[in-house]
Amino acid sequence: MFGRSYTPIGMSDVIFLGFLVICLVLLVGITVTMVYFIIRYSRKRHPQAEQIPGNIPLEIIWTVLPTVLVLGMFYYGWVGFKTLRQVPGDALQISVTGRMWTWTFEYPNGLKANTLKVPVKKAVNLNLTSADVLHSFFVPAFRIKEDAVPGMKTYLWFQAEREGTYDVFCSEYCGTGHSGMLSKIEVVSQDVFDQWYAGETAKPVKAPDGAALVVSAGCTGCHSLDGSRIVGPSLKGIFGEKTHVLTDGVERDIVVDEDYIRRSLLEPGKDVVEGYPAIMPAQTQLSAEEIDAIIDYLKTLK
Ligand code: CUA
Numbered sequence: 533m534f535g536r537s538y539t540p541i542g543m544s545d546v547i548f549l550g551f552l553v554i555c556l557v558l559l560v561g562i563t564v565t566m567v568y569f570i571i572r573y574s575r576k577r578h579p580q581a582e583q584i585p586g587n588i589p590l591e592i593i594w595t596v597l598p599t600v601l602v603l604g605m606f607y608y609g610w611v612g613f614k615t616l617r618q619v620p621g622d623a624l625q626i627s628v629t630g631r632m633w634t635w636t637f638e639y640p641n642g643l644k645a646n647t648l649k650v651p652v653k654k655a656v657n658l659n660l661t662s663a664d665v666l667h668s669f670f671v672p673a674f675r676i677k678e679d680a681v682p683g684m685k686t687y688l689w690f691q692a693e694r695e696g697t698y699d700v701f702c703s704e705y706c707g708t709g710h711s712g713m714l715s716k717i718e719v720v721s722q723d724v725f726d727q728w729y730a731g732e733t734a735k736p737v738k739a740p741d742g743a744a745l746v747v748s749a750g751c752t753g754c755h756s757l758d759g760s761r762i763v764g765p766s767l768k769g770i771f772g773e774k775t776h777v778l779t780d781g782v783e784r785d786i787v788v789d790e791d792y793i794r795r796s797l798l799e800p801g802k803d804v805v806e807g808y809p810a811i812m813p814a815q816t817q818l819s820a821e822e823i824d825a826i827i828d829y830l831k832t833l834k
Contacts, residue, residue: 623655670701749822755767778806797823
């Protein structure tokens with residue numbers, strides 16, 4: 533399930549570990565001093581408080597030292613943040629849409645994919661948005677993460693230094709399928725990328741493929757194709773069968789026909805199969821042809 537994620541120690545790790553060490557030293561130092569003072573200067577041992585007139589060198593040390601430390605931490609945090617926010621002008625621009633519960637990547641030439649293929653040592657800028665709820669695009673190996681927000685554009689850029697396959701997670705709870713909202717970034721050489729890109733672009737526009745669509749639209753995250761029960765009812769052999777649904781809270785029997793499947797995709801809350809939660813998101817991103825292709829595919833799933 534998980535790709536190879538070779539992660540060298542990078543700048544952000546050095547900064548993170550540096551902050552961690554500073555925090556640990558302060559935590560231990562302050563706690564130990566505090567406990568020592570509580571015991572050493574307790575009222576039992578010192579019924580009479582001593583008058584301390586002040587200590588200039590000490591005042592200077594504990595003002596200057598933390599100031600330098602905190603400004604240093606701010607500096608490194610700021611440098612890292614600036615790098616993350618300044619996208620190189622020649623970056624490859626890719627649109628990323630999060631929806632319950634898949635990621636879709638769209639290249640400048642209109643090519644769409646569910647796995648992000650990019651060339652190595654090339655800046656890539658991801659323009660993120662969401663079709664439904666909040667998601668968050670997270671690539672642990674690259675130490676980058678950004679929210680995908682409905683009705684808003686956000687962005688995130690990276691430059692992969694090594695070829696390989698890296699995991700993409702959704703790191704914002706977005707419903708039942710959240711933990712399964714996975715994808716991959718495939719980093720390949722520029723040659724391999726160019727070949728793939730040109731090849732995919734040159735392909736004639738073919739009729740939508742229902743079998744591929746039920747996977748890419750995320751259907752199989754909740755609906756099995758082999759009869760087993762997951763989050764929703766299995767899609768195996770449902771076409772033409774009778775099923776028991778709840779329509780506005782009223783039970784009724786219906787036949788799974790083309791209209792029912794179309795309605796289930798666009799208005800999933802309308803007729804919910806009894807015994808299953810009414811949680812399916814509307815698949816309004818699907819075109820009429822794509823829905824027809826899915827219907828044709830479901831007819832074959834006997
Ligand atoms: Cu999408 Cu969590």
